[in-house]
Amino acid sequence: MERFRVMGGARLAGEVRIDGAKNSVLKLMAAALLAEGRTTLTNVPEILDIDYMAALLRRLGCEVELTPGTVVIDVPAELDHEAPYELVRRLRASICVLGPLVARLGQAKVALPGGDAIGSRGLDMHTAGLAKLGATSESEHGYIIASAPNGLKGATVWLDFPSVGATENILMAAVLADGTTVIDNAAREPEIVDLADMLIQMGAKVAGAGTSTIEIEGVPAGSLSPTSHRTVPDRIVAGTWAVAAAMTRGDVTIRNANPHHLELPLDKLVTAGADVEWLAGGFRVSMDRRPEAVDIMTLPYPGFPTDLQPAYIALNTVAEGSAMVTENIFEARFMFVNEMVRLGAEIRTDGHHAVIRGRPHLSGAPVKSHDIRAGAGLVLAGLVAEGETIVTDVHHIDRGYAGFVEQLNELGAEVIREPDPDLFTE
Structure with a gap:
């Protein structure tokens, strides 16, 4: 088993290329x-x-x-x-x-x-x-x-x-x-x-x-x-990088992506205060201040994609104000919220609703990835947390994000993939 060691405080900048979906x-x-x-x-x-x-x-x-x-x-x-x-x-x-x-x-x-x-x-x-x-x-x-x-x-x-x-x-x-x-x-x-x-x-x-x-x-x-x-480009991976750029107050150009497949998520980033520029064969997301909280309601396409819900919860944990996230597709998608709380997030869940009150800072802590998208959301939170965040069970993330650590580091993050020591083995 492996884990990610994520150092907070990074500002992502540069270009990333999206693979097929x-x-x-x-x-x-x-x-x-x-x-x-x-x-x-x-x-x-x-x-x-x-x-x-x-x-x-x-x-x-x-x-x-x-x-x-x-x-x-x-x-x-x-x-x-x-x-x-x-x-x-x-x-x-x-x-x-x-x-x-x-x-x-x-x-x-x-x-x-x-x-x-x-x-x-x-x-x-x-x-x-x-x-x-x-x-x-x-x-x-x-x-x-x-x-x-x-x-x-x-x-x-x-x-x-x-x-x-x-x-x-x-x-x-x-x-x-x-x-x-x-x-x-x-x-x-x-x-x-x-x-x-x-x-x-x-x-x-x-x-x-x-x-x-x-x-x-x-x-x-x-x-x-x-x-x-x-294969068509992966809109969920592209959306994840878009949120990462906004959360870290960065400037990232996302290549080989179709912004038409992400109209609602990108509109939500604009509402949060990001600048989103549509380009030929991709788009650019930049942010120079703390994001504003944005409400999310997941729905079948062309509604807001459930697979981006964890990333937007991560965004809202450090946003100005409060937001409600409503999950209409998968009822257990809030399982990772307790891990976000370990990072200092203020989140309350009730059924298929989560209310997030943004905080100026998160603090690094050990957290566990429960699924592909929750794992990515925890990494995004770790990028803006104070100190070091350890994300375990990263095999989930590997199922959906190719070269995630390498791409993060190319954009200016400090993330290390390392063996996860087995505490029960001498």
Whole structure:
């Protein structure tokens, strides 16, 4: 195990380049299963979750080559239909092999996934959507077992909530279904559009991605072809750097990012007092004073992203005034608040609300990362805390942020990655 030692008082300045979106490339890797042959993905981040998904695809029978920024997946004619627990337990996105496997093989056995412990993220909408397409599903001994021996049939699928994962699984399954499928109340995230773009490049017929209604006209099995695709930039990583610039009263230019995907978070930074300049292929965030507190309410895209909620809580802990943060997506996302309190933050939670009263200073202390985004938020708080902050369980952060320590130090921070001593071992 490793930890980060973060020295407070840094002012970040310079440029940072954003890699492809973790939440997109993992689903693109799953989509490659739909076509036999070599699919190449570029603009891929070097993070642990990519390694986990690569291991799962290898278990299913694929050959996977990982080089810096690129993943090549060679999909065989014959695939295994089982995704075992030992490979699925670390990565919730692994559930997105369910749709492609059922569509291509007529069967799938996928272990219930792991990932971040940030609340209930049930799979009922995934299996209900596949049931509309004609697949039967049951949960048995920790696995979802799905079957469609006669193939999938197009249907209209209404999602009770615009779930990203359910939209992706149904979309990937529907491209090989017989007839037309309509997904109503679909998720609208840029990562959905990215997945649809790749499926279209492979030969699928998809319209409406990025809106609440997606229409898929199924194509015959075997008619899809492998492709080469560049992953959309990671808006959550870009947003994290934007908050880091504002919190440290810095000046950071964020390259290879799409500010259109971050309109609401960037508007909130402007409200907090930051200067935000949109550029060709990125944006610049600068701040020369203490931020003003800003209220946040997380919602499905194009609302405020839940994955940036911890960073904005960190911002509000040192802001002028008080703010309310309302979490509408994951009910356990406030688990990390107690760690922020250890740094001197003044936060009170009640259900899915958190009230933060900004303080002029935080003070460094040992804290524990509970998930990817909470870990990043704690590092941001450590950058502005007095003294030294030790962040443990940083393997969570490594799952979503490539070269985080190196990039922080290039921008002027003082962060050290070091072994975390095991206090129970002599």
